[in-house]
Amino acid sequence: FRLDGDRLWFVIGDVSGKGVPAALFMAVAKVLFSAGTEVESSPASVMARVNRGLCRENEHFLFVSAFLGRLDVGTGELEYANAGHNLPYRLRGDGSVSTLPASPGLVMGVNEDFVYRTESTRLDPGDGVFLFTDGVTEAIDTRDEIFSEARLEAFLETTKGWSPVEIVAGALRALNDFVGEASQFDDITALSVRYRPD
Numbered sequence: 001f002r003l004d005g006d007r008l009w010f011v012i013g014d015v016s017g018k019g020v021p022a023a024l025f026m027a028v029a030k031v032l033f034s035a036g037t038e039v040e041s042s043p044a045s046v047m048a049r050v051n052r053g054l055c056r057e058n059e060h061f062l063f064v065s066a067f068l069g070r071l072d073v074g075t076g077e078l079e080y081a082n083a084g085h086n087l088p089y090r091l092r093g094d095g096s097v098s099t100l101p102a103s104p105g106l107v108m109g110v111n112e113d114f115v116y117r118t119e120s121t122r123l124d125p126g127d128g129v130f131l132f133t134d135g136v137t138e139a140i141d142t143r144d145e146i147f148s149e150a151r152l153e154a155f156l157e158t159t160k161g162w163s164p165v166e167i168v169a170g171a172l173r174a175l176n177d178f179v180g181e182a183s184q185f186d187d188i189t190a191l192s193v194r195y196r197p198d
Helices: 019-039 043-056 148-156 164-179
Strands: 007-015 064-072 077-083 089-091 097-099 119-122 128-132 190-194
Touching: 007 019, 007 128, 007 190, 019 043, 019 064, 043 064, 043 077, 089 148, 128 164, 148 164, 164 190
Parallel strands: none
Antiparallel strands: 007 064, 064 077, 077 119, 089 097, 089 128, 128 190
């Protein structure tokens, strides 16, 4: 969500369960995130607002993990909050890869009063963030081996100079090559953001 010239909000999430109830629950979460970024000033306050809304609309006892970021495109300041989601990777312009430090938080839809934390870092020009769901790292090949965070990190270390689109497409290719003929058992989602102040 780009609300004005300086603030870019981005979010990735994963809902428990399958089928229509899970799809509707995630649709509600998307609407709540969109509305929340228009009225709240920090990732933690948006997360808390979304969580309260999901707790009140949760007749099927589902939950959502999510990671929400707000990037100041003028300064590179990245503020973020985590709700039980896989930690994203920071991709530095020099090619190094590291996990973005964040508190684990609690998945949304479980505890209406949970207090989320806003954390922050500053991206240098050329730095990026790669976000993903556990369907990526837990994908299984025909020998019942998982793709794993180690394989994902090894791939990301080869992406220096790649665009966000190329990184996501490359990650999916690497995942498909690994899985081969094995059937997919979970949703696979990836999102890449790069800070380019120019």
